[in-house]
Amino acid sequence: MSKTKDIRLMKGNEAFAEGIIRAGCDGYFGYPITPQSEVLEYLSVQKTKERTGMIVLQAESEIASIHMVYGGAACGKRVVTSSSSPGISLMQEGISFMAGTELPCLLMNVVRGGPGLGTIQPSQSDYFQAVKGGGHGDYKMIVLAPASVQEMYDFAKLGFDLAFKYRIQVMILSDGAIGQMMEKVELDEQIPRLTDAEIIKKYPWATTGKTADRERNIITSLDLNPVKQEIMNRKFQEKFKRVEENEVRFESIHCDDAEYLFVAYGSSARVCEKAMQLGRDKGIKIGLLRPITLFPFPYEEVARLAKQVEGILTVEMSAGQMIEDVRLGANGAVHIEHYGRLGGIIPAPSEVLNVLEENFIKSKVYA
Amino acid sequence: MTEEIIIAGFGGQGILSMGKILAYAGMMQSKEVSWFPSYGPEMRGGTANVTVIISDERISSPILNQFDTAIILNQQSMDKFENSVKKGGLLIYDPNGITHHPVRTDIDIYTVDAAYESSRMKSSKVFNMVVLGAFLKLKPLIDPEHMHQGLEKSLPVRHHNMIAENERAIEKGKEIIIPKHLLN
Numbered sequence: 157m158s159k160t161k162d163i164r165l166m167k168g169n170e171a172f173a174e175g176i177i178r179a180g181c182d183g184y185f186g187y188p189i190t191p192q193s194e195v196l197e198y199l200s201v202q203k204t205k206e207r208t209g210m211i212v213l214q215a216e217s218e219i220a221s222i223h224m225v226y227g228g229a230a231c232g233k234r235v236v237t238s239s240s241s242p243g244i245s246l247m248q249e250g251i252s253f254m255a256g257t258e259l260p261c262l263l264m265n266v267v268r269g270g271p272g273l274g275t276i277q278p279s280q281s282d283y284f285q286a287v288k289g290g291g292h293g294d295y296k297m298i299v300l301a302p303a304s305v306q307e308m309y310d311f312a313k314l315g316f317d318l319a320f321k322y323r324i325q326v327m328i329l330s331d332g333a334i335g336q337m338m339e340k341v342e343l344d345e346q347i348p349r350l351t352d353a354e355i356i357k358k359y360p361w362a363t364t365g366k367t368a369d370r371e372r373n374i375i376t377s378l379d380l381n382p383v384k385q386e387i388m389n390r391k392f393q394e395k396f397k398r399v400e401e402n403e404v405r406f407e408s409i410h411c412d413d414a415e416y417l418f419v420a421y422g423s424s425a426r427v428c429e430k431a432m433q434l435g436r437d438k439g440i441k442i443g444l445l446r447p448i449t450l451f452p453f454p455y456e457e458v459a460r461l462a463k464q465v466e467g468i469l470t471v472e473m474s475a476g477q478m479i480e481d482v483r484l485g486a487n488g489a490v491h492i493e494h495y496g497r498l499g500g501i502i503p504a505p506s507e508v509l510n511v512l513e514e515n516f517i518k519s520k521v522y523a
Numbered sequence: 524m525t526e527e528i529i530i531a532g533f534g535g536q537g538i539l540s541m542g543k544i545l546a547y548a549g550m551m552q553s554k555e556v557s558w559f560p561s562y563g564p565e566m567r568g569g570t571a572n573v574t575v576i577i578s579d580e581r582i583s584s585p586i587l588n589q590f591d592t593a594i595i596l597n598q599q600s601m602d603k604f605e606n607s608v609k610k611g612g613l614l615i616y617d618p619n620g621i622t623h624h625p626v627r628t629d630i631d632i633y634t635v636d637a638a639y640e641s642s643r644m645k646s647s648k649v650f651n652m653v654v655l656g657a658f659l660k661l662k663p664l665i666d667p668e669h670m671h672q673g674l675e676k677s678l679p680v681r682h683h684n685m686i687a688e689n690e691r692a693i694e695k696g697k698e699i700i701i702p703k704h705l706l707n
Contacts, residue, residue: 163550165543165546165547165550165556165558165676190562191562276562332562333559333585333586336559336560336562337557337558337559337560337585338543338546338556338557338558338559339556339557339558339582339585340550340555340556423585423586426583426584426585426586427584427586429583429584430583430584430587431584432583433583502586504586504587504588504589505583505584505587505588506588506589507588
């Protein structure tokens with residue numbers, strides 16, 4: 157371990173908060189909710205105004221938070237909000253407006269069990285909301301799924317980079333377990349915030365004040381002319397296609413010789429990694445495919461592995477949402493089952509391994 | 524080496540801090556570590572528990588249902604976790620307030636009279652460090668130098684004057700841990 161490295165033990169939520177500061181964030185607007193309140197708490201004690209000049213504001217509600225983000229993003233600033241499931245539902249209108257105006261921003265959902273107020277315990281039941289839309293209109297966000305505290309930190313910078321590269325909203329889909337647990341985090345050097353002059357130069361679309369040499373920049377999603385609106389929508393779709401072509405990320409562990417496959421993201425992927433080890437100790441060749449981007453989803457990798465393995469078990473803390481994308485990828489090539497716990501319960505590694513054995517190995521005897 | 528530990532008891536006993544100090548010390552010794560707490564309604568006025576993993580390798584699941592070591596500090600946690608210790612594993616508990624003592628014969632069971640000892644030291648705050656010392660006596664995973672660094676990193680600077688007292692409590696825990704069958 158080199159001495160210059162800044163290594164700390166942090167909660168996932170704190171690591172994300174430190175990550176946005178170091179990635180040169182200009183403003184955070186949020187409203188506290190368990191299990192992500194440590195984000196605002198951590199930012200509040202960091203004296204960000206003195207540290208980097210970053211604004212941290214507790215808004216009066218989640219709806220206000222997302223619209224503060226909307227305003228900041230319109231000015232070309234690196235802005236963030238975070239919340240947990242019920243709060244993210246409140247933000248959907250603002251997110252849709254940002255999709256319609258192509259404004260980059262970073263959002264984080266530390267998912268808890270629903271529907272409604274549900275529970276404060278971890279869940280993954282907001283997959284559809286994050287990946288398939290959430291707000292109204294034909295749009296997609298880039299959705300990153302961290303499975304460790306280090307990734308909670310790393311994805312802050314990655315999220316900003318992607319958001320500005322494509323002028324798109326990036327959602328970090330975490331969950332209560334990743335947000336609350338502590339692990340080792342390696343921190344990077346502070347990236348300076350952009351100056352106003354740099355923003356004007358880098359982001360000519362931003363509302364930075366009209367100058368004599370250009371037309372007025374107008375940020376609006378409204379165009380009552382359907383022909384123009386269709387052109388705009390086609391442009392959005394081309395962008396989502398570019399994202400699908402270039403930004404798929406996943407991690408595969410022991411997939412080379414795998415006969416059975418877990419597909420899981422976030423904290424479920426950690427549980428599956430342990431279940432995979434327990435299975436391999438018993439001589440069952442299990443692999444793990446962990447999607448890191450949920451949009452764009454690693455369909456091609458699923459398709460490739462579906463031809464190799466004898467069965468796929470998707471494990472999610474939901475009634476079965478990501479499994480629909482796994483089925484699309486596999487396209488009928490292999491038997492796929494889902495296992496999930498609901499309402500804030502995290503499955504245990506031995507439980508997950510049992511389900512795999514029941515579904516794919518013990519059933520073979522009768523086949 | 525991978526050591527999977529559950530620490531469980533009442534909120535306020537310093538369960539989460541003990542886990543954090545252990546995890547931080549492990550990190551200072553260049554181990555991989557994870558710390559996963561119970562949070563929410565369970566914590567508010569009731570029981571608290573934390574899963575700590577210390578390993579030489581990448582840690583897979585921070586969330587477990589079987590443990591190498593259980594450190595149990597109240598009856599509810601004893602009822603909940605006695606059967607979660609792996610066969611051949613270790614259970615350490617403070618007998619103070621325990622009415623149903625553990626009965627398993629396939630694990631090692633030790634007691635540490637930490638509540639009594641910390642009151643004798645006139646500092647109930649170091650209760651959790653007495654317990655931690657007891658654990659370190661049986662599982663010397665972390666050397667004293669890195670325990671010291673773990674305390675430094677976990678405690679806010681304004682409490683650094685209490686590090687020496689905490690270290691004394693750790694040493695006391697190492698002295699007073701006894702196998703359950705020697706318990707009067």
